[in-house]
Amino acid sequence: LINTEFEEDLPSRIASVAPDARIIMRQDIKAAGELVETVDVVYGKLSEEQFTRAKNLKWLHSASAGMDFALSAAAGAHRAVFTKSHIHAEVMSEHLFAMLLALFRRLDIAHSFQLDSKWDRPAWEQVDVLSGKTLCIVGAGVIGRRCAMLAEAFGMEVIAVRRCAKPTPHAKKVYPPEQLHEALRGGDVVVAILPNTPETKKMIDADAFAAMPNGAVFLNVGRGQTVDTDALLEALKSGRLRAAGLDVTDPEPLPADHPLWAQPNVLITCHYAGMFPRYNIEAGAVFIENLRRFLAGDELLGVMDREAGY
C-alpha cells in the first residue's frame, strides 16, 4: 500500500525490486477500506482504525521523520516493524538557521520597511550576531547534530540535551534529560528538536523558560506538543525570551485568533522546515532500499525505537 505522496516512477521501481508485489494505491483503499486487511507492507502512515484492521501488516515505512501517528493504542500494540526516513537533517538545519539568523538580523523589520518602500533599518541594539553565543540543543538526534556542526562554524559554543547523554561531535557538553534545566541555563539560544512522545509532552514548560537566561532566543522545529504554549507566550511577554522562531505549534494549525500570531518578536513558519524539492524522490529511495532489505531479510534502515516512541 502506497499511502503517501510519491514520485511518479515509484511503482515501476517497486516492481523492479519486488516483481510479484501487488501495489495498492491510496485512492483504492479510500474506495475499499477492507483492502487494508490484505496489506503486507505500507509506505506512508495508517490511521488508528486502519492499524486495527491491518492484521497482515509486517512492515510500515514512513516518509516523515516524526512517528507520532504510531503512538496510538492500535499502532502501539501492532507487532509490525516501523521504519522512518532520515532525510531531514540538511533541510531542517538550514531552516533552523534561516529562522535564527532572521531573528538576529531582524529581517522582519527589514521586510516591513520594504513593504512600505522605506529606506530604514533596525536600531543598533536590535541586531546581534551568533558568533560567541551559546546554543543549547534539546534533542540532539540526526538533525540536532548537524545543527551543532553549523553552530560551531558560526563561532557558537554548543551544549546538548540527549536521551542517551553520549559525547556528541561539536558539543562541548551533553546533558541527560534529568539535567534539562541545568543545560537551559547556559543557552543564549535554545532549540527544541524533540519528537512527540509521552516523555516529551510539554517538556519545555514554565519552569524550563524560567531556567533560560534573560533575553534568550527560543526555537522549536520538532513538535508543537513538546512546548507549553501558554508558558511560551508568558515568557515572551515578560521579556524572559527576547524572541522565538516556531515551525511547529500547539495547537496546529494555529487558529486565526491565537495571540502567538501577533506577539512581537515571534517568527512562525507553518510546519515546513522539512520541505525541499527532492523530498519525495529521496524518501522513495529510502523506501526502495528498505524494500530490497526487507525481501532479502536484511536489517532495515531507520527502525523506530518503539519503547522510546520515535
Add this chain to the structure above:
Amino acid sequence: LINTEFEEDLPSRIASVAPDARIIMRQDIKAAGELVETVDVVYGKLSEEQFTRAKNLKWLHSASAGMDFALSAAAGAHRAVFTKSHIHAEVMSEHLFAMLLALFRRLDIAHSFQLDSKWDRPAWEQVDVLSGKTLCIVGAGVIGRRCAMLAEAFGMEVIAVRRCAKPTPHAKKVYPPEQLHEALRGGDVVVAILPNTPETKKMIDADAFAAMPNGAVFLNVGRGQTVDTDALLEALKSGRLRAAGLDVTDPEPLPADHPLWAQPNVLITCHYAGMFPRYNIEAGAVFIENLRRFLAGDELLGVMDREAGY
C-alpha cells in the same frame, strides 16, 4: 580628531596611550572648520573639502570597512596613511547567510501569512536547500573568505573571484577578475562583496547576469555601485535570476518610487549587514592598537592599498 561615533571611554583610552594628545571632537570641528588644519590623526572620515585643508594629517583610521570616501581627488592626492577596521567578517557573513537562507526558505511568504494570521506555507517548488549548490563569491577578501567557510559547512561548493587569484581556503577554484564570466557560469548562488573602486564600477552588468545560470540567486553586501541596477531588474524580470538579496543598492538610499522595492523575490536590507552591538567598542579597540603602533613607529593594521582603492 574623533570624527565618527565612539564608545564613551574612547577619549580616556586615547589619553592613556597618548597622554600629550589634544583631542578634537566632531562638534568642535563643525563649529570651527579651520581646526582640521592642525590635525595629525583622524579617527573617522573626512569630506573632500576637509582633506584639502588637512595639511598636517599623517594618519587616518576609518571605523568602516568601505574606503570609498578616500577615493576623491583631494583624498587620493593626500600623502597620509589610511587604515581601516577589519571587524566585519563575522557579522557580514552572518547577515549574508540570513538573507540567503531567508530567500531559499521563503521567509517572506511565511511573514506575509503571519501578518494575516493564516496557517499556510509556500509550495514545494518555492523552497530549496543550499546543500549541494555552488556559491560563487565575487570579491573573496576577509569577509568573503569567512562566507566560503560557512558555505562549505552548509554543504555548498565554493568558487571565488579575487583580484589576486591566490588559492583560498574552502574554495575549490579561484578566478582572476578577467575570468569573471567564466566563474559566474558556475554559480547557483552569486555573492558580490566588492569595494567601490574605478575597477569595480558596474562590474556586475547585463553581460554578467547573462553569464549566470538560469534561476541563479544573486546577493550584494559590498557596494551598490558595483552592480548595474537596471540590468539587475531586467535579470529579475526575465527570470534569469530567481531571487536577489540586497544590503546595498545604487542609488542609495533607494527612492520610495524605485521599482526594486516591489519586485517579487527581492529582499532588501537597508545597508546594515555590518551592524552589531559591539561595533563601536571593537572599531575603537583597533584604533587604539593602531595609535599605539603609530606612536611607536610600528607597522599599522589594516593599511589601505591606495592603488587598489580599498
